[in-house]
Amino acid sequence: MTQTQLALATAYDRTYISHVENGSLLGSAQFADSCDRVFQTNGYFGRLAERIRERNHPDWFLP
Numbered sequence: 001m002t003q004t005q006l007a008l009a010t011a012y013d014r015t016y017i018s019h020v021e022n023g024s025l026l027g028s029a030q031f032a033d034s035c036d037r038v039f040q041t042n043g044y045f046g047r048l049a050e051r052i053r054e055r056n057h058p059d060w061f062l063p
Helices: 003-010 014-021 029-039 044-054
Strands: none
Touching: 003 014, 003 029, 029 044
């Protein structure tokens, strides 16, 4: 799926998706939930986003 297709499916801007994809922005919990809905991943992205927020990650990756 392209960034543009994901943007249309999630109602997020393509630029936002690009920033999340390249690691310059931590996606919101709502974005993770939208990705779970689009990709039918039963909460995978939501759980992953929660783990990233709760555990160690590089300082530059903070929201």
